[in-house]
Amino acid sequence: MASAESQAAASGGVASAAAPSSLMIDVRGLNKFFGDRHVLVDIDFPVKRGECVAVIGPSGSGKSTLIRCVNYLETPTSGAITIDGKSLHARLSAAELSQVRRELGMVFYNFNLFPHKTVLENVTLAPIHVRRMARTQAEEVARSLLAKVGLADKADAYPSQLSGGQKQRVAIARALAMNPKALLFDEPTSALDPELVSEVLKVMRALAEEGRTMVVVTHEMGFARSVADRVVFLDHGRIVEQGNPEEVFGQPKNERTRAFLDRVLNPL
Amino acid sequence: MGALVNALVSAFPALLGATELTIACAVVAALIALALGIPAGFGRVSRAPLVRSLSTFYVETIRGTPLLLQLFVWYYGVSIVLLTLFNLDIDTTVYQVLTALNSNSFFPTGGVSSFFFAVVGLGFNYGAYMAEVVRAGIQAVDPGEVEAAHSLGLSQFQTSRLVVLPQALRLMIPPLTNNLITLVQDTSFLQVLGIAELSLVTYGFTTAISSPSIRWTFYGVALLEYFVICYALALVSQWYERRTAHTLAGAH
Ligand SMILES: Nc1ncnc2c1ncn2[C@@H]1O[C@H](COP(=O)(O)OP(=O)(O)OP(=O)(O)O)[C@@H](O)[C@H]1O
Ligand SMILES: [Mg+2]
Numbered sequence: 001m002a003s004a005e006s007q008a009a010a011s012g013g014v015a016s017a018a019a020p021s022s023l024m025i026d027v028r029g030l031n032k033f034f035g036d037r038h039v040l041v042d043i044d045f046p047v048k049r050g051e052c053v054a055v056i057g058p059s060g061s062g063k064s065t066l067i068r069c070v071n072y073l074e075t076p077t078s079g080a081i082t083i084d085g086k087s088l089h090a091r092l093s094a095a096e097l098s099q100v101r102r103e104l105g106m107v108f109y110n111f112n113l114f115p116h117k118t119v120l121e122n123v124t125l126a127p128i129h130v131r132r133m134a135r136t137q138a139e140e141v142a143r144s145l146l147a148k149v150g151l152a153d154k155a156d157a158y159p160s161q162l163s164g165g166q167k168q169r170v171a172i173a174r175a176l177a178m179n180p181k182a183l184l185f186d187e188p189t190s191a192l193d194p195e196l197v198s199e200v201l202k203v204m205r206a207l208a209e210e211g212r213t214m215v216v217v218t219h220e221m222g223f224a225r226s227v228a229d230r231v232v233f234l235d236h237g238r239i240v241e242q243g244n245p246e247e248v249f250g251q252p253k254n255e256r257t258r259a260f261l262d263r264v265l266n267p268l
Numbered sequence: 269m270g271a272l273v274n275a276l277v278s279a280f281p282a283l284l285g286a287t288e289l290t291i292a293c294a295v296v297a298a299l300i301a302l303a304l305g306i307p308a309g310f311g312r313v314s315r316a317p318l319v320r321s322l323s324t325f326y327v328e329t330i331r332g333t334p335l336l337l338q339l340f341v342w343y344y345g346v347s348i349v350l351l352t353l354f355n356l357d358i359d360t361t362v363y364q365v366l367t368a369l370n371s372n373s374f375f376p377t378g379g380v381s382s383f384f385f386a387v388v389g390l391g392f393n394y395g396a397y398m399a400e401v402v403r404a405g406i407q408a409v410d411p412g413e414v415e416a417a418h419s420l421g422l423s424q425f426q427t428s429r430l431v432v433l434p435q436a437l438r439l440m441i442p443p444l445t446n447n448l449i450t451l452v453q454d455t456s457f458l459q460v461l462g463i464a465e466l467s468l469v470t471y472g473f474t475t476a477i478s479s480p481s482i483r484w485t486f487y488g489v490a491l492l493e494y495f496v497i498c499y500a501l502a503l504v505s506q507w508y509e510r511r512t513a514h515t516l517a518g519a520h
Contacts, residue, residue: 071419073415073418073419094423094424095423098418098421098422098423099421101418101419101420101421102420102421104419105419106415106416106419106420108412108415108416110412112410112412112413112415112416113413113416114413114416114417114430114431115413115435115515115516116434116435116438116512116515116516117515125420125422125430126417126420126421126422129422129426129430130420130421130422130426158514158515160514160515160516161514171416174420175420178420178421
């Protein structure tokens with residue numbers, strides 16, 4: 001935070017300079033079409049610094065598309081996206097886009113580790129090549145992050161030698177190694193065997209408790225309920241309901257939220 | 269037995285020369301093929317339509333026509349085009365270059381244009397097949413990994429260099445080896461342009477040999493030579509594949 005403030009101060013009176021606002025991620029009026037298909041409809045999605053937001057909703061409701069728009073893996077059809085005061089738009093150069101993306105850690109449901117690199121190399125790749133960190137320093141950071149996710153002994157393994165839960169924890173360490181301002185998770189436990197889910201959720205809970213800014217698309221209602229500061233329910237590309245977990249899970253106001261929760265909480 | 273040994277001993281220098289020539293043609297043609305195939309393979313997946321069309325045109329025209337005819341086109345067609353359009357004669361040019369280097373004694377008596385067009389023709393032909401190997405290798409890398417690299421802030425170029433290419437290369441090795449092996453064998457087509465490669469020289473000897481057993485021994489020797497070269501390529505590829513097996517996505 002201190003560095004963001006000093007940067008803003010240094011840039012003096014420039015009007016467009018990022019005033020340190022309480023918002024880390026700001027999405028306004030986001031619309032996304034795939035061909036004729038209106039996948040996201042007028043989404044306003046502000047995320048405060050240090051906030052952990054769980055995004056829930058039925059399959060195909062646009063949850064992945066929403067967080068992929070946040071780091072421009074998908075290009076929004078219209079709307080404004082601002083990351084820590086920096087606005088993203090389609091005319092950004094590749095270098096400018098990279099500047100923003102390196103501040104957002106992304107964790108995918110299918111891990112997307114680099115299979116030809118060891119665990120340590122997976123974690124140090126971006127710090128070395130994007131942040132220009134010295135290799136020894138990057139490895140030091142990587143080892144401490146691997147210890148943090150409980151994989152200190154796997155530094156020299158290849159991804160193919162790890163279980164799904166271990167892979168996902170490596171992917172989290174890889175994202176953390178860039179010291180991102182926010183973390184985006186797209187169903188991080190949905191590809192895991194049930195007994196491996198909790199090892200990943202525990203790491204994520206610890207990150208939330210540290211005060212990291214997180215957006216978590218998830219089907220893990222227990223996590224959404226006990227860890228998230230706010231739950232957002234998406235349906236057919238619209239935010240139908242949101243609020244603190246007590247409200248959304250306790251007394252859902254919207255009919256569709258109620259139906260969805262009823263289905264996922266009582267599947268039989 | 270004595271006659272066989274005599275025949276082999278007296279043929280040995282010529283066979284050795286033919287083998288060397290075969291290997292040299294294969295190596296140069298393979299280098300040309302890679303130099304064309306790698307950019308053409310990237311061109312096939314390029315986002316620039318012009319680059320994509322040019323690469324596709326190259327690959328499809330070459331793949332769609334026989335090597336033998338292509339060699340004739342190079343030797344009888346392209347050479348005339350070069351001569352009439354650019355007044356460029358390969359023999360004269362090479363002779364002048366060698367003279368400039370003070371070494372025109374290396375210029376072979378029969379000229380070099382048949383070698384030149386033979387090797388270029390073979391390289392051009394195999395470049396098209398290699399381009400497809402390169403394209404398949406690039407496309408086999410999980411696009412999710414590319415997204416992961418981008419989301420870490422790696423540039424397009426860094427993503428290609430650090431994530432896509434190392435894996436694509438690993439995936440390309442088996443089909444590339446396959447291509448190299450058939451390239452070695454297809455050097456025997458170069459005889460249609462008068463190149464004294466192994467098959468032609470072997471055949472030349474056999475026509476002058478009346479004893480069927482000696483004749484067949486000559487064929488056997490030639491076959492064995494091709495086999496040894498090709499099997500050596502296969503072994504190198506297998507060794508590399510084994511050494512890098514753990515880096516494949518699906519490996520255990
Ligand atoms: N690249 C694409 N091209 C066309 N349509 C797409 C594309 N990606 C997603 N869609 C469509 O957009 C809609 C929203 O997809 P999205 O993946 O965001 O849903 P989701 O909420 O993440 O679903 P799930 O829970 O199954 O992951 C779906 O109808 C999907 O078919
Ligand atoms: Mg999804």
